[in-house]
Amino acid sequence: MSAPDLLRIPLLGRFLRWRYSRFVLQLPLLLIALLALYDGFFGRQLAPKNFATVSVWLHYRGFLVLAIAVFGNLFCAACPMLLVRGPTRFVKRFLPQFRWPRRLRNKYFVIVLTIFYLFAYEYWDLWASPWLTAWLIIGYFGAAFLVDALFPEGTFCKYVCPLGNFNFTLSTVSPTQITARDPQVCLSCEGKYCVNGRVETEGGRKTAREADPSEGVHYPGCETRLYVPQIQTNMDCTLCMNCLRACPYDNVALKLRFPGLEWLKARYRLDVVWLGVLLFFAGFMNALGMVPAYYQIAEDLSRLLGTRNEAILLIVIYALWIGLGGGITLLVTTLADRLSGVRQSPWKAVRYWGAGFFPLAFAMWAGHYAFHFLTGWATIVPVTQQALSNLGLPMGDPDWTLAALVPENWLYPLQVVILYIGLLAASYVLFGRARQRDHFLAGGVVFVYFFLLVALALWVLAQPMEMRGTLLLPPGSR
Amino acid sequence: MRKWAWLLVLALAACQPKHGEPLKAQVRFVPEHPSVGKAEVCIEVDPRVEFTRVTVVGDMTHPGMIPVKAEAHPAGPGLWRVDAFDFNMRGDWVLTITAYDKSGKKYTKEVRLTVP
Numbered sequence: 001m002s003a004p005d006l007l008r009i010p011l012l013g014r015f016l017r018w019r020y021s022r023f024v025l026q027l028p029l030l031l032i033a034l035l036a037l038y039d040g041f042f043g044r045q046l047a048p049k050n051f052a053t054v055s056v057w058l059h060y061r062g063f064l065v066l067a068i069a070v071f072g073n074l075f076c077a078a079c080p081m082l083l084v085r086g087p088t089r090f091v092k093r094f095l096p097q098f099r100w101p102r103r104l105r106n107k108y109f110v111i112v113l114t115i116f117y118l119f120a121y122e123y124w125d126l127w128a129s130p131w132l133t134a135w136l137i138i139g140y141f142g143a144a145f146l147v148d149a150l151f152p153e154g155t156f157c158k159y160v161c162p163l164g165n166f167n168f169t170l171s172t173v174s175p176t177q178i179t180a181r182d183p184q185v186c187l188s189c190e191g192k193y194c195v196n197g198r199v200e201t202e203g204g205r206k207t208a209r210e211a212d213p214s215e216g217v218h219y220p221g222c223e224t225r226l227y228v229p230q231i232q233t234n235m236d237c238t239l240c241m242n243c244l245r246a247c248p249y250d251n252v253a254l255k256l257r258f259p260g261l262e263w264l265k266a267r268y269r270l271d272v273v274w275l276g277v278l279l280f281f282a283g284f285m286n287a288l289g290m291v292p293a294y295y296q297i298a299e300d301l302s303r304l305l306g307t308r309n310e311a312i313l314l315i316v317i318y319a320l321w322i323g324l325g326g327g328i329t330l331l332v333t334t335l336a337d338r339l340s341g342v343r344q345s346p347w348k349a350v351r352y353w354g355a356g357f358f359p360l361a362f363a364m365w366a367g368h369y370a371f372h373f374l375t376g377w378a379t380i381v382p383v384t385q386q387a388l389s390n391l392g393l394p395m396g397d398p399d400w401t402l403a404a405l406v407p408e409n410w411l412y413p414l415q416v417v418i419l420y421i422g423l424l425a426a427s428y429v430l431f432g433r434a435r436q437r438d439h440f441l442a443g444g445v446v447f448v449y450f451f452l453l454v455a456l457a458l459w460v461l462a463q464p465m466e467m468r469g470t471l472l473l474p475p476g477s478r
Numbered sequence: 479m480r481k482w483a484w485l486l487v488l489a490l491a492a493c494q495p496k497h498g499e500p501l502k503a504q505v506r507f508v509p510e511h512p513s514v515g516k517a518e519v520c521i522e523v524d525p526r527v528e529f530t531r532v533t534v535v536g537d538m539t540h541p542g543m544i545p546v547k548a549e550a551h552p553a554g555p556g557l558w559r560v561d562a563f564d565f566n567m568r569g570d571w572v573l574t575i576t577a578y579d580k581s582g583k584k585y586t587k588e589v590r591l592t593v594p
């Protein structure tokens with residue numbers, strides 16, 4: 001446990017401990033969101049030349065994956081949506097307060113919302129419409145406001161936000177994690193302030209629950225209710241650093257780590273593993289939705305079902321694909337269990353082996369986003385120029401001839417490398433877990449399954465991209 | 479769905495590019511329905527207006543794609559042509575035709591098409 005602690009880095013540590021550090025991180029993203037709203041509503045409705053679509057679908061997604069790979073869940077830390085906190089604190093006084101239903105305190109609700117979001121993304125072609133993208137931003141802020149006003153803090157992040165849960169899941173690959181510096185100190189810690197919050201009053205130190213809201217200086221605890229000495233995974237950690245500020249013993253560390261340890265050791269809940277599985281198959285679908293084969297499938301399915309209704313076709317395709325993915329995963333992991341001589345319920349098998357899906361899901365999204373981000377990353381310059389000059393600022397003439405960041409023929413090899421690294425990491429998980437059971441072969445079964453999935457993904461990424469909004473072409477035009 | 483489409487149309491109408499008058503023009507392609515690769519773009523404008531320059535910029539509807547630009551050359555009264563416009567990818571394209579008159583004033587027209 002002597003991994004380097006990033007909070008020991010002089011300026012960084014000081015900054016993150018500071019009360020307003022999160023606000024400083026949120027402010028730029030808030031300004032970007034406002035500019036996106038402005039351009040999305042009033043700018044030219046052309047996706048590659050509008051700040052809303054370029055910033056949200058290209059840079060936000062690209063940087064997010066990059067940040068998770070090299071550091072951690074920075075985008076939750078900087079999430080401007082949580083700035084609704086100020087207003088909600090005010091309206092909370094007049095509104096009834098609810099508790100989030102116990103049955104929804106898992107990731108299944110998020111899984112449903114994520115599936116709906118993916119459907120909406122394809123059905124309304126959100127990526128192609130600055131206007132809808134702007135509405136998406138508004139809807140998101142509105143949902144955060146509503147949930148935060150009616151439910152306890154942290155409910156939105158943990159149980160509702162599809163984007164945050166996407167970040168949580170992918171950040172299981174991150175090289176950093178919150179941990180206790182010295183677990184012994186936590187054992188003798190009277191208030192467990194990192195999770196309960198700390199209030200310094202004249203009468204002494206209290207937890208947030210013990211103290212009156214109006215007395216003393218408040219240091220809120222972890223909103224997603226993580227207890228620092230027990231954290232094994234980045235799941236649910238927004239890197240908000242509340243724990244750091246709440247701990248009176250300076251016992252919170254942000255340690256560099258080897259993510260593989262988490263995948264091997266953490267005992268993920270079933271709902272968490274399903275979320276990982278879903279994100280892999282969703283990432284695959286997101287990429288497949290951009291290649292000619294997908295449109296061919298849609299045409300064939302349309303003929304088979306005798307309908308040209310895009311919603312029905314999309315639902316059928318998604319249900320088949322995600323159902324098939326879940327089903328085969330269940331079968332293969334159960335088989336692996338049996339091979340290693342373990343007889344337990346199939347759900348437990350998914351929990352045990354499904355951890356391998358985390359690196360795989362990350363690689364799938366990273367591989368696909370890398371393509372778009374590296375091709376178009378420079379377009380943020382003219383798009384910002386144009387949006388600001390529409391606002392009346394003197395910005396000069398936007399130049400749209402900016403080139404891609406890397407030569408075009410590097411893109412596919414790069415995607416191959418990313419997916420292979422994902423497969424390598426996944427096999428580390430599989431064989432590591434197989435070895436814990438002294439049964440190497442069992443890991444091999446799941447590995448073959450993963451290998452085939454990656455091969456399929458690479459085939460999809462090798463196809464020429466087709467950027468089309470309609471699932472079916474008008475009859476006779478092909 | 480229809481309601482959405484309507485709202486979208488309204489928003490589109492409200493959000494035409496601020497610079498540039500609408501350009502009255504007929505745009506045709508050879509072949510008539512271009513597929514991925516090169517195609518000819520013919521732009522027929524009002525022959526009574528004297529244009530000095532016509533450009534065609536093609537964008538994909540996906541953010542992050544680099545636009546394709548071309549200069550049209552005059553090919554008869556009121557006729558401008560791009561001989562080989564490069565539809566370099568399948569999908570939805572938005573062509574922006576920009577014409578400049580003698581005084582340098584800009585006129586624009588947008589054409590949307592799907593390249594299978």
Ligand code: SF4
Pocket residue numbers: 180185186187189190191192193194195228229246247248249250251252
């Ligand atoms: S991290 Fe700090 S506040 Fe939390 S239990 Fe340990 S000593 Fe207490």
Ligand code: SF4
Pocket residue numbers: 178221222223224225226228236237238239240241242243244
């Ligand atoms: S308070 Fe909770 S969510 Fe915030 S950084 Fe600490 S563990 Fe992560």
Ligand SMILES: [Cu+2]
Pocket residue numbers: 286287290368371372465
């Ligand atoms: Cu794509």
